[in-house]
Structure formats: structure tokens, C-alpha cells
Amino acid sequence: MEIQLTAEEKRQLNAGYNQALADFDKATCEAMAVSQAIGVQMAEAHIGHSTYVFLRICNHAASIICSVPRSRWVRADFEHWDFGGMAGHSRAILEGYLLFLYLVEKPGSAEEWSTKINVMFLNDCTRRIKMMGNAGADVKGLEAQADELRDRLTSNPWFAGLAGQVKKRCLSGDNLMIPSRDEMLENAGWEKQHFYAMWDLLSQYAHALPISFFRMEPNGRGTGLENDVDKAYIARMLDWCAETLTEATNRMVEAFPGTAEARKGTKSKFSPGPRSNRPGAPNRGKIKR
Template identity: 55%
Template sequence: MGKPAAVDRSTYEQAIAEFDLAICEAIAVSQASSWRQATMNVGYASYVFTRMCGAGVSFIRAAPKSRWVRADFDDWQLGAVAGHARSLLDGFLLFNYLIEPAKSEAEMGARINVMHLNDCTRRIELHTNQGLTQHLEGFGKQREELRQRLEQNEYFKSLPAGVQKNCLNGRFLMIDTRDEMLAKVGFQKGQFDALYDLWSQHVHVLPLSFYRMEPNGRGTGVENEADRGYIAQALRIGAALLTQATDKMVEQFPETASVRKGTKSKFRPGPSENLPPKPAPVQKSSPPAPVKESLLAAAMKKIYGR
């Protein structure tokens, strides 16, 4: 993917407005769908959707000229938003993988348990690399249990031997490959690879991110045509990813459609104009009226003096 077309300030503001609308509606739908009953795969997809919303919030707070922050200056470099944009790409593929209806209980179980096994394997590696041994035995038992579940799963046993091997060793997060998921969501592989590579180069501070730096220009944080164009491109792609994911969430939870009100959507936390109205203060109840002393109580007081 080559350099995006020249983007002036007005066009950039349109791009951030598109992203603003998309993230507002996404968060509103995410909050409106919380704690609702769903199938196992939709439940996990909703967690991914929540993390996509988190990446979107970080994105729009880092983007120049955002109404979501007050700052003394704007940081006009692609590196400021590249990580958040890439997170949306990753989240979008996993979200679609999980929310896709399974043809059988066995298929759903296999997809979920492959994800569990990948997570467990990564936790073992993380703790081992940090020299933390306290939970390794427990993680090891969980890993073996997950492997046994998969080895006994009829759908999993029908998969190619190579796929089974990579799933069982914890390498695969999804049964479907990235290329297969890209085809399912209609994302051209070449475009995806170019975007992912471009944003990753800036996340990891590789030569592509600094070879073309210019004094008081590209790559310095000062507003410039190149970074403005790349940030606008990332905003528009991120807006499309969030909107498509939000559409799928509303398909699963139709009652949440009413909360999609563009940049006027209500959610918390968020910009002041998006906060829901505060609930009316609870009225303090009047103190109970004093109980009139009965004749019996008065008589007993005279007798006993109290």
C-alpha cells in the first residue's frame, strides 16, 4: 500500500469525525449489551469487542485535534497511533472468528478450547521468562486438560494433522489461518499485510519509521502532510472496523440498536457531552413522628420511676 493521497486539514477533520462517531456508537452498544445472556462464542466475542473499544478510545485520545482530550499541543506522527490501529486489526479478526455461528457444539468447543490452550501456553512462557514458578504446575495441568478435551473432540479430530499439531502445542490462537479469516471478512490480503507491516514498523521503531524523517516535519510530531495523511488513513480504516463489529454486535443483541446515536451516544466514562444524565438524588425520608406515650407506659413510669 503506497502513500495515501494528500490530505488537507479539512479532510483530516472529516476522518477523525468518522472515527469519533464509530467509537461512540461502539462503546454505547458494548455497555448496553453487557451482562446479557449469549452463547459461549458470542460471549467471548463481546469481550474482544470491549477490548476493541478500549483500543479505539486510546486511538482517538492520541489522534491530533481530538475532542476527547485537552492538550497544549498535538503530536502529528503516525507512531503515536500506529499501535492502537494495529490492535483494531488484530481484534477485528479474532472478533469475527468468535462471533461466527458454529455448525455444531463440537466445532464451538474446539474453537474456544484452541483459544484457551493458546492463552495457557503463553502464560506458561510469560511466567517462565519472568522466573515466576508459583503457578506453573497449575498452568501445566490446565494445558494437559485442554489438550485432552481437543483430542476427544470429534470436530477437532476431523482437522488436518498439521493443524491439529499446531493447535495442540499452543501455537495457534484460531483454527482458521489469518488468510482464511481475511477472506471471510472481505479484506484483501495484500492491503492487510501492507497496513499491518506499516503500523508494526512504527510500533517497533524500525528503520521505515525514521529513514524519512524531516527537520520540523515528517516524524517529528510537527504537523506535516505525510503524517497527517497516514493518520487520516488509519482513522478511516479504524472507523470501518469498529462500525462493522458494532453491526455484528447489534445483530446478536437487537435491543441495543436504539443506543446508536452517533457522537451523541451516551456512555461512561467519556467526554462530558457523552455522559448519561446523572440520576436524580435520592430524597431523604422525613424522620418518623414521635410516638405518643400510652397510658400504660405512663403508669409504669410512675410505678418504677423510669
């Protein structure tokens, strides 16, 4: 059975949702403004690669804020309260942030960076082989590229110093990153049990698995109509994603100090976005935050 909220609890949930949306709006605006303020600048390789992941995180954030109810980013004459609409994008932000942290960290040597980037290249290459092979495409060129990447890794002294099982998984193309996910969670400061609980919930909704529909209720949870469960789930993920976006933006500003002035909350300038956020557009009136 679903727990019925009192009128006061519903009021608090509604206010909490509105605040979470405002915080996420601000974080998204600042992240996109900083990303675009970076433009084309010279940077060390690890910083340069991290900007691409940061941009992908920004795009997932924009997709979320265009899909959640009461967003100023879109005009609609109805509200669609479906947690599944943001689940996949939320999961992408969380996993993207772990990869971002992995790349943005300054390597200890050229050999370490070469290992990190070639492990990522090999993971990408093997996934393309599988994907394109299933589509019936010729993958001989990709297979040759994968062999070349393995040669680069096995001849790298830094790679040679890794544990045997880690090297095995890297050479198979299974590893996107050298550290395990648990190690990256610790690096991010995220509590492991909480992360996996939320990760499993997001996965259920992103893939339309049974948890996402076994407890659907008439005129309520899982139907798209306004309901306490979906509202609470959406608010919680808006909060977490806003915090994650802010931390990633902080790291980008550290790498590119000149972008700090682009951070102006919901008045930040970027495109595409709401009309008031477009470069050159005046900010008329007070923006609700």
C-alpha cells in the same frame, strides 16, 4: 525525497483528516455506547465471548481518539502529529476484529465450539507459561492445565477431522484460531496484499523499527510537528478503523437488538468519555461531525 504537495493538495489532505476524525469519533461513540448497553445479558457462549473482544476493540479505539490531533476528547494547547502514537492501537483493532469475527460466528455444533474455545484457551495457557516462566514463576499448574486442554482436543471428534498440520499447530499452542490469517482476511472481506502492506507499516511504527525513523526530517515527518506524511497515515488508519468499528458494532446490534437505540452518533451516551457523552448529560449546541 518526499513529494511536496501543492497548496490545494494540502487543503484537501487537511479536510480529509478532519472528516476521518469525525467519522472515527462517531464510530467510537456508537461502539462504546452499544458495548455498555449490552450490560449483563444471557447469550450463547460464542456471542458472550465475542463481547469481551468487542470491548477490547472499543478500548483501543478510545486510546486512539485520545491521542490524535484535534480530538474533542482531550484538551491540549498543542498538536502532536505522530503516527506511531496510534499504530499499535490500530493494529490491535484490526487483529481484534479478526478474532471477533471468528468468535461471533455461530458454530455448527457443540463439538466445533468446544474445539474453537479450547484451542484459544491452550494458546493463552502456553503464552502464560512462557511469560511467567521467563519471570521465574512456578508454571507447573499451567503446564498441567495445558495437558488437560490437549486431552480435551484429541478426544473431540470435530477436532479429529482437521488436517494434520492444523492439529499439530493447535496442540502446540501456536494457534489462536483454527483458520489461518489469510482465511480470516477473506472472511473479513479484506484484500490480502493491502492488509499486509498496512500491517507491516503499523508494525514498523508500533515497534520503533528502522522504517519509522530512517526518513525522519527536520521540522517534519516523524518529529511530532504537523506534516503531510504523518497526517495522511493517521487519516488513512482513522478511516479503516472507523469502518472496522462500525462493522463490529453492527454485528453486536444483530446479536443484541435492544442496543440499537444506543447508537446516536457523537451524541451516544457512555462513560468514561467526553462530558457531553456521559449518561444524563445534556447535548448542548451542535456537535461538529
